[in-house]
Amino acid sequence: GAGVSQSPSNKVTEKGKDVELRCDPISGHTALYWYRQSLGQGLEFLIYFQGNSAPDKSGLPSDRFSAERTGGSVSTLTIQRTQQEDSAVYLCASSLVGAEAFFGQGTRLTVV
Amino acid sequence: QQPVQSPQAVILREGEDAVINCSSSKALYSVHWYRQKHGEAPVFLMILLKGGEQKGHEKISASFNEKKQQSSLYLTASQLSYSGTYFCGTGWGNFNKFYFGSGTKLNVKP
Numbered sequence: 001g002a003g004v005s006q007s008p009s010n011k012v013t014e015k016g017k018d019v020e021l022r023c024d025p026i027s028g029h030t031a032l033y034w035y036r037q038s039l040g041q042g043l044e045f046l047i048y049f050q051g052n053s054a055p056d057k058s059g060l061p062s063d064r065f066s067a068e069r070t071g072g073s074v075s076t077l078t079i080q081r082t083q084q085e086d087s088a089v090y091l092c093a094s095s096l097v098g099a100e101a102f103f104g105q106g107t108r109l110t111v112v
Numbered sequence: 113q114q115p116v117q118s119p120q121a122v123i124l125r126e127g128e129d130a131v132i133n134c135s136s137s138k139a140l141y142s143v144h145w146y147r148q149k150h151g152e153a154p155v156f157l158m159i160l161l162k163g164g165e166q167k168g169h170e171k172i173s174a175s176f177n178e179k180k181q182q183s184s185l186y187l188t189a190s191q192l193s194y195s196g197t198y199f200c201g202t203g204w205g206n207f208n209k210f211y212f213g214s215g216t217k218l219n220v221k222p
Contacts, residue, residue, distance in 0.1 A: 033210060042214035043154070043199060045114075091153060098142065098161075098203070101210075103153035 002026075006092050006104035013082055013111055021077040021107045025094030032075050033101065034067060035091045043091070049075060050097065082111045115202045117213035124190050124220045132185040132216045134200030143176050143183040144201040147194075148215075154199060157185075190220045 005024040013019050025032050034046040045059040049069045060066070064082075069075040079086055089108050093101040115136045122130050134143065142161045146154040160176035160183060171188040187194055197217050203210040 035212070043212035045211050048210065093154075100144065100156040100159055101146075101201070102156070105153050 004092055004094050004102050004104035006090075006107050008107060009105060010108045011110070013109070015084060015111055016081055018078065018080045019082055019109065021079075021090050021092075021109070023075045023077070023092030023094075023104060025073065025075070025092070026102055027073075029094035029096055029102075030072065031095045031097050031101075032069060033093045033095075034075070034077050035093070036061075036088045037091060037106070038088045046077070046090075079109075082109075084111045087111045114211045115200055115213040117198075117200055117216050119216060120214070121217040122219070124218065126192060126220055126222055127189050130187045130190060130218060132187075132198050132200075132218075134183045134185070134202070134213055136181045136202050138181070138202075140176075140178060140181050140183075140202050142203050143174070144203075145174055145183075145185050146199045146201065146212075147196045148199065149196040157198075187218070190218075192220050192222065194218060195220045 007022045030051055032049040035043045036046055037043055047054055047057050047059055047067045051072045052069050064080045067077045087110050089106040091103055091106045093103045095101040115134050118133045124130055144159045145157040147157055148154040158174055174185045176183045195218055197215040199212045199215050201212045
């Protein structure tokens with residue numbers, strides 16, 4: 001596709017369940033970012049990938065969060081044992097290194 | 113490490129000007145500016161790579177003072193379509209980390 005694609009667009013899950021969020025970046029973009037945005041708040045950096053490697057995972061809020069990227073393309077953000085405070089919009093962005101970032105429409109996660 | 117934006121919110125009348133500031137405690141390699149409308153993803157406005165460089169598009173321009181580790185976004189003769197939340201993003205080194213500020217909410221009224 002022409003843009004960054006995220007799925008699902010909405011996810012409602014029960015507290016304690018695991019969820020997987022997917023990001024399909026723009027073809028050829030080596031840099032991929034995950035951000036979290038709580039209602040009415042700014043963008044919280046979670047993790048950055050350059051190719052398949054994640055040089056910096058320090059933004060992940062807890063060890064319940066993990067992310068991987070395979071083939072230098074699709075990335076998956078996994079949240080284990082979800083908590084209510086995990087409810088937010090999770091945004092993925094991709095770019096050529098140092099260039100403008102293109103954002104997906106996000107996944108709205110609601111933990112009930 | 114997150115850049116600091118000011119002000120947090122601005123209310124303008126159509127045609128008025130506004131300035132949004134972004135500052136960092138770390139030496140900057142680049143500054144990006146994005147705008148996010150309610151319920152939508154952030155959209156890229158511009159990137160500044162050199163100290164002191166000023167870029168612009170129509171009535172929105174920005175400056176980057178590398179020495180002061182600051183950037184400012186200038187909105188001239190604001191239009192209703194300028195309403196949204198503006199974020200600055202700062203990166204350095206090999207872009208291992210790219211942080212956004214907390215955002216400035218701009219509301220342009222008729």
